[in-house]
Amino acid sequence: MVIINMAKIELPKQYKPKESEEQLLEFWEKEGIYAFDTESDKKIYSIDTPPPTISGKMHIGHAFSYAQQDFIARFKRMKGFNVFYPFGTDDNGLPTDRLVEKTKNVKSGDMERKEYVKLVLKTLEELRPKFIADWKKIGMSCDFNIYYTTIDEHCQKISQKSFIELYKEGREYRKDAPTMWCPECKTGVSQVECEDKMFDSFFNDIIFRIDGKDVIIATTRPELLPACVAVFYHPDDKRYQKYEGKTAKVPLFDFEVPVLPDERADPEKGSGIVMCCTFGDQTDMEWQKAHNLPIKLALSHEGKMTEIAGRYSGMGIQTARKMIIEDLKDNRLLISQTPIKHAINVHERCGTEIEFIKSKQWFIKYLDLKEDMIKWGAELNWYPKHMKHRYDNWVKGLQWDWLISRQRHYGIPFPVWYCKKCDEVILAKEEDLPVDPLEDKPPVDKCPKCGCAEFKPEKDIIDTWATSSLTPQLCTQLLKNKPIYKKLFPMDLRPQAHDIITFWLFNTVVKSRLHYDKNPWKDVVISGHAQDPHGKKMSKSKGNVVDPREMIEKYNADALRFWAAGTKLGDDLPFMEKDLVTANKTITKLWNASKFAIMHLEDYDGKFDTSKLEVIDRWILSRMHKLIKSCTESFEVYEFSKTKAEAEKFFWQDFCDNYMEIAKHRLYNPDTYGVDARKSAQYTLYTVVLNILKLFAPIMPYITEATYQIYFAEKEGIKSIHNSSWPEYDKKVIDEKAEAAGELVVYAVTNARRAKSDKNVSLKTPIVNMVLKSKLSNDEFKAVERDIAVTTIAEILRYEQLDKDSKIDYEHEIEL
RNA sequence: GGGGCUGUGGUCUAGUGGCUAUGACGUCCGCCUGACUCGCGGGAGUUCCCCAGUUCGAAUCUGGGCAGCCCCACCA
Numbered sequence: 001m002v003i004i005n006m007a008k009i010e011l012p013k014q015y016k017p018k019e020s021e022e023q024l025l026e027f028w029e030k031e032g033i034y035a036f037d038t039e040s041d042k043k044i045y046s047i048d049t050p051p052p053t054i055s056g057k058m059h060i061g062h063a064f065s066y067a068q069q070d071f072i073a074r075f076k077r078m079k080g081f082n083v084f085y086p087f088g089t090d091d092n093g094l095p096t097d098r099l100v101e102k103t104k105n106v107k108s109g110d111m112e113r114k115e116y117v118k119l120v121l122k123t124l125e126e127l128r129p130k131f132i133a134d135w136k137k138i139g140m141s142c143d144f145n146i147y148y149t150t151i152d153e154h155c156q157k158i159s160q161k162s163f164i165e166l167y168k169e170g171r172e173y174r175k176d177a178p179t180m181w182c183p184e185c186k187t188g189v190s191q192v193e194c195e196d197k198m199f200d201s202f203f204n205d206i207i208f209r210i211d212g213k214d215v216i217i218a219t220t221r222p223e224l225l226p227a228c229v230a231v232f233y234h235p236d237d238k239r240y241q242k243y244e245g246k247t248a249k250v251p252l253f254d255f256e257v258p259v260l261p262d263e264r265a266d267p268e269k270g271s272g273i274v275m276c277c278t279f280g281d282q283t284d285m286e287w288q289k290a291h292n293l294p295i296k297l298a299l300s301h302e303g304k305m306t307e308i309a310g311r312y313s314g315m316g317i318q319t320a321r322k323m324i325i326e327d328l329k330d331n332r333l334l335i336s337q338t339p340i341k342h343a344i345n346v347h348e349r350c351g352t353e354i355e356f357i358k359s360k361q362w363f364i365k366y367l368d369l370k371e372d373m374i375k376w377g378a379e380l381n382w383y384p385k386h387m388k389h390r391y392d393n394w395v396k397g398l399q400w401d402w403l404i405s406r407q408r409h410y411g412i413p414f415p416v417w418y419c420k421k422c423d424e425v426i427l428a429k430e431e432d433l434p435v436d437p438l439e440d441k442p443p444v445d446k447c448p449k450c451g452c453a454e455f456k457p458e459k460d461i462i463d464t465w466a467t468s469s470l471t472p473q474l475c476t477q478l479l480k481n482k483p484i485y486k487k488l489f490p491m492d493l494r495p496q497a498h499d500i501i502t503f504w505l506f507n508t509v510v511k512s513r514l515h516y517d518k519n520p521w522k523d524v525v526i527s528g529h530a531q532d533p534h535g536k537k538m539s540k541s542k543g544n545v546v547d548p549r550e551m552i553e554k555y556n557a558d559a560l561r562f563w564a565a566g567t568k569l570g571d572d573l574p575f576m577e578k579d580l581v582t583a584n585k586t587i588t589k590l591w592n593a594s595k596f597a598i599m600h601l602e603d604y605d606g607k608f609d610t611s612k613l614e615v616i617d618r619w620i621l622s623r624m625h626k627l628i629k630s631c632t633e634s635f636e637v638y639e640f641s642k643t644k645a646e647a648e649k650f651f652w653q654d655f656c657d658n659y660m661e662i663a664k665h666r667l668y669n670p671d672t673y674g675v676d677a678r679k680s681a682q683y684t685l686y687t688v689v690l691n692i693l694k695l696f697a698p699i700m701p702y703i704t705e706a707t708y709q710i711y712f713a714e715k716e717g718i719k720s721i722h723n724s725s726w727p728e729y730d731k732k733v734i735d736e737k738a739e740a741a742g743e744l745v746v747y748a749v750t751n752a753r754r755a756k757s758d759k760n761v762s763l764k765t766p767i768v769n770m771v772l773k774s775k776l777s778n779d780e781f782k783a784v785e786r787d788i789a790v791t792t793i794a795e796i797l798r799y800e801q802l803d804k805d806s807k808i809d810y811e812h813e814i815e816l
Numbered sequence: 817g818g819g820g821c822u823g824u825g826g827u828c829u830a831g832u833g834g835c836u837a838u839g840a841c842g843u844c845c846g847c848c849u850g851a852c853u854c855g856c857g858g859g860a861g862u863u864c865c866c867c868a869g870u871u872c873g874a875a876u877c878u879g880g881g882c883a884g885c886c887c888c889a890c891c892a
Contacts, residue, residue, distance in 0.1 A: 218892050270892045499886090581841085591852085645839070649839065657856080757845085
């Protein structure tokens with residue numbers, strides 16, 4: 001009698017994710033499981049983690065995209081890399097600024113810059129720990145000790161240094177030029193910060209006097225009439241050619257402007273003749289430049305009408321528009337109004353219509369580099385490939401140099417003063433950084449150019465993107481004092497979502513090129529977006545947003561990650577709560593299957609001569625190694641969804657539904673089937689379960705670790721599954737003959753089940769008589785005969801070998 | 817207007833030339849089989865968006881449509 005002991009290991013009956021996740025987080029942190037080893041010689045894999053904006057809370061899109069990048073980090077770690085995976089928060093910029101204005105109910109403009117910045121930093125201190133906790137909870141395996149915030153001193157220094165260097169390279173200039181301006185935020189904005197919004201408006205047909213005749217001109221912006229500087233028609237437009245060289249009298253304001261031909265005027269639009277106001281839109285600016293027209297400013301920085309608007313000055317845009325339309329009507333200068341819906345550029349942060357206003361701004365000159373930019377993009381490895389099109393498309397469409405100054409209080413100051421007399425730019429000294437010119441003195445006593453001893457500080461701040469485009473420097477320079485620092489840059493990976501290819505990714509490439517003439521990373525991995533269940537974009541205004549924290553609370557982090565692994569890299573994925581239910585089932589199944597295995601492994605000493613393996617064990621092991629090969633190949637090219645799907649299928653179907661059911665009998669009854677048969681199953685169970693856990697570990701770090709800790713950690717002698725090695729494919733384990741035999745077993749078992757199901761009887765019901773036919777030899781059949789008979793409960797089992805040329809591979813007869 | 821992605825059973829999804837087209841959810845029928853009812857077994861259900869072509873053979877390649885989504889531009 002062989003005594004088997006299954007009772008010693010204390011196994012919790014159920015997996016309790018909430019308790020488990022909390023404990024494991026602590027364990028990982030305490031043991032430094034994800035710590036970057038600064039002393040190691042191992043190959044480094046460095047990740048330029050996107051710093052999430054601290055403006056509030058994590059949304060489901062974050063959870064989705066950060067989970068995906070974490071899969072990669074964990075995979076690489078198990079592959080033996082020393083993974084450099086820092087964490088930062090983006091606390092710079094308008095979103096933070098507006099968040100503080102809102103929550104603290106202040107206006108930054110009404111406060112001293114110093115005071116205001118203090119308040120923001122204090123608010124951030126309050127918000128940050130809670131915010132970062134969300135990222136830890138979803139199981140991010142960052143080294144949270146390698147941390148930066150884009151507003152801290154370290155980052156200010158690097159950002160200001162970047163500015164100084166680029167200035168010295170001649171890449172930066174300051175210019176009084178029309179720029180896109182947000183009257184609400186009272187700052188210049190760049191091309192990427194704008195978005196389209198549909199508005200109801202009117203096409204107003206108003207009368208200009210040209211050469212003694214009434215000419216109708218259509219406009220949506222009558223309030224810009226005082227800034228009218230010319231009137232344009234298309235050179236081929238016969239209706240208006242006769243007015244060439246004449247002047248047009250602007251209604252209400254009664255001044256004359258030239259009538260000029262220009263191809264940019266579209267004869268099809270409106271009346272075919274158009275007014276040019278400085279500045280209504282981009283074309284106006286082009287016209288102004290091309291025809292060397294004067295610049296008239298009808299709008300102030302606050303979005304109010306200026307003095308050239310005469311009696312309308314001081315009014316807001318909307319009020320002025322209304323008044324002017326009234327007055328045009330009263331003077332019979334307005335022929336008609338056609339209601340239209342049209343898209344207008346608005347500031348994405350506040351939804352305010354963008355105006356073009358002349359102001360002094362800092363730019364990075366880069367329009368001359370468009371061809372190079374395309375080359376730089378082509379040097380990156382894009383995953384998925386097609387995402388590169390977005391980069392190229394953006395570069396081709398670039399029309400402006402990079403506007404980097406912002407007229408806000410909160411942010412990183414320009415390290416610049418100007419000579420009061422000659423406006424010479426005085427840069428801070430590198431060793432003094434970071435500086436705040438409003439507080440600090442310039443590094444010179446006299447202007448080197450004119451000798452003047454008085455200076456004025458730059459009040460503007462550097463746009464947040466000009467800093468966040470330095471993340472590779474921001475994170476790697478945290479380890480500047482360690483020898484390993486040199487090995488961190490260029491980095492291996494930039495993971496991010498596709499919506500910010502055009503700015504964050506693009507800007508980072510540009511900065512890295514301008515500074516180092518090198519790309520900042522080798523690979524870019526682009527994730528998609530989480531969508532609502534109907535495949536629509538989630539947005540606060542639509543009210544279809546899902547809070548990931550609620551979902552983690554209701555289900556668990558692994559379930560959310562499991563969902564995030566459910567789609568091809570780069571694809572958007574609809575969020576459906578039922579997917580989390582499904583995920584939970586897999587988690588439970590994993591727990592139960594492991595529990596079953598561990599129960600049977602209590603007396604297993606790890607020693608087994610694999611030449612004695614049973615055929616059916618060789619079958620599952622062979623299949624497992626094929627799985628390992630495929631999963632590894634998928635993961636290497638960042639296709640984690642394939643890894644997940646294949647591992648899941650193998651686990652659930654091959655292993656649980658088939659293998660375990662077949663092997664059970666040997667495990668429970670060594671007396672009947674022999675100790676070696678049991679040992680063979682134990683070896684297989686140990687190997688397969690451990691490897692399944694490992695394959696799932698990057699996707700579901702909690703359940704796999706929890707299970708690993710109960711049994712395998714001690715046996716394997718490695719503290720955490722996340723520090724263990726990724727399963728390795730072993731060609732020697734592939735056994736086609738065993739697989740063929742296994743297939744016959746599965747065929748027999750499936751058909752036995754079907755026969756019982758057809759009769760609506762329990763699977764326990766014995767089969768009276770079963771005949772099996774296949775191409776396996778009689779000896780090959782013999783090796784699995786017992787497995788078939790026991791699993792199907794067949795009382796009589798006969799076998800016939802089919803002819804080699806038979807068209808049929810299997811045949812069966814079953815009698816219940 | 818330019819660019820890109822997608823279009824597979826009721827729903828979501830796998831599948832880049834060749835088996836009865838994958839899996840999940842749902843649905844229907846049955847089963848408490850010594851890990852698991854968050855389970856087990858089985859069934860039904862797909863003109864693989866449409867048209868044409870290439871091919872011995874197409875969900876898969878080519879061309880042309882149609883539809884959805886996203887990005888960019890224009891917006892008098």
